[in-house]
Amino acid sequence: RSSWLLLAPLLTPPVPVITAPPCSLCPEGAHRFQWIRNLVPEFGISSSHVKVLSSPAEFYELLKVQIKAAKRRVVMASLYLGTGLLEQELVYCLEETLEKSLQAKGSPDLRVSILLDYTRGSRGRKNSRTMLIPLLQRFPEQVRVSLFHTPNLRGLLRLLIPERFNETIGLQHIKVYLFDDNVILSGANLSDLYFTNRQDRYVLLRDSPEIADFFTELVDAIGDVSLQLQQDDTVQMKEGMVHPYQGDKVAYCEIANRRVMEVINSARTRQELLHEKTFHSSQPGSSLSSQQGSQASGNLKPEPDTWIYPLIQMKPFGIQIDEMVTETLLTEAERDARIYLTTGYFNLTQAYMDLILGTRAEYRILLASPEVNGFFGAKGVAGAIPAAYVYIERQFYSEVCYLQQQERVQLQEYSRAGWTFHAKGLWLYLAGSDLPCLTLIGSPNFGYRSVHRDLEAQVAIVTENKALQQQLHQEQEQLYLCSGVVSTSTFEQPNRYVKLWVKLVTPLIKNFF
Helix, strand or coil: CHHHHHHHHHHCCCCCCCCCCCCCCCHHHHCCCHHHHHCCCCEEECHHHEEEECCHHHHHHHHHHHHHHCCCEEEEECCCECCCHHHHHHHHHHHHHHHHHHHCCCCCCCEEEEEEEHHHHCCCCCCHHHHHHHHHHHCCCCEEEEEECCCCCCHHHHHHCCCCHHHHCCCECCCEEEECCEEEEECCCECHHHHHCEECCEEEECCCHHHHHHHHHHHHHHHHCCEEECCCCCEECCCCCCCCCCCCHHHHHHHHHHHHHHHHHHHHHHHHHHHHHHHCCCCCCCCHHHHHHHHHCCCCCCCCCEEEEEEEEEHHHCEEHHHHHHHHHHHHCCCCCEEEEEECCCCECHHHHHHHHHCCCEEEEEEECHHHCCCCCCCHHHHHHHHHHHHHHHHHHHHHHHCCCCCCEEEEEECCCCCEECCCEEEEECCCCCCCCEEEEECCCCEHHHHHHCEEEEEEEEECCHHHHHHHHHHHHHHHCCEEECCHHHHHCHHHCCCHHHHHHHHHHHHHC
16 A cells, blocks of 8 residues: 555646647747746757767766866866766866966956755765855856755764765766756766766757856856855855755755746746747847848858757656657657656666657657666665666567557667666657658656656757757767667576565665665
């Protein structure tokens, strides 16, 4: 009976999204995902501003180049900052850029804001905090380091759960790296593995001030309800702010909800006003035809052919936008549409599994083979986590077979010698199309943690531009190229043996990893 109570939140039907009729006056009316802007701001950009990256090395080099070129702001949100040489080089780049800003005439313009998770960032004697304290000491007026602490880890629970295990209760999991008006969205953390041989996804949005402003405000909002790292390695809350684990939990979550929703709603209002001004104004000279005339003379930006929608999921604060949009996308996918869905940790929520098994689209689901799972070879209990994922995968595959859906729903395992796999997101191909028109990219893994425990953010990128669609298609193909199709024989291999205790424990702990 208690297990059914645990599943109750997952079994509730998705909240229906009211879709607005397409706008016939503006180019956005051409795409069918316009309903997302009923929930979040819509940013129309040119596809020439979007670049899909493919490798950890490319991601790392881009981070360094962008930090060194930044003039006004560097905003970085991640689970943690590692403590190796590559991470130290990033800190040196920040130091160098801040020093340059300090030496410039007048007051320094550059501001650096870093948001990490408190529990993960405090793990061990040498940790994210000790890496960043020199910056705080050297540039106290320009650098802010915020450490988010989940309100669900408090009281006796906080005292009893040891380091590492306390990270299972809830985390700051958003990954966004922003430099002036350039934004990198990814699932990758700031750690040497993610710069070398841990495969993830990465997209750069260049010269996108409105999107950069949105994510700056979002990180600021979470930072305001987070612990602030001090120069002596202590932490304290902003004056007047409710404490996440010492203060009243309900009051804290209400304040956090209000701060984040203010960011989302104010950006949505701004974008709607911009939309009205650009495409619906009746003033002479400001109509769409006039805009096109100005565009021809080079005065205005090109008409957007790509739309960015930020999707936020913070269930501890009662914010479930990403979940609603993802469920609606899975529900509305038509027969013969194809969805390529990938996750480094295959542990889908019951709601997502039900939609995949009960809808009409074709699914190709890419997941980590045990050897490329990030927990493979870990010491202690964590070493059994890959086996737990194998058990979850086998249960799902058995359900696919029982429903005779093997043709429509296919599992594929990523395998690459010397690498681990951390990519997540999806690509949507409409029926009859060889190229995707939509992708989701960011931090969520489509699992219970992503939906219920952690702070997550990703973007939906919708594009009509064939060159960008081709970029996204090539990204998908490159990842799936390193995979093999799962069949019954997959689970008969010796490395797929799951011990009895893992089978017994997995249903009890699967909501924590």
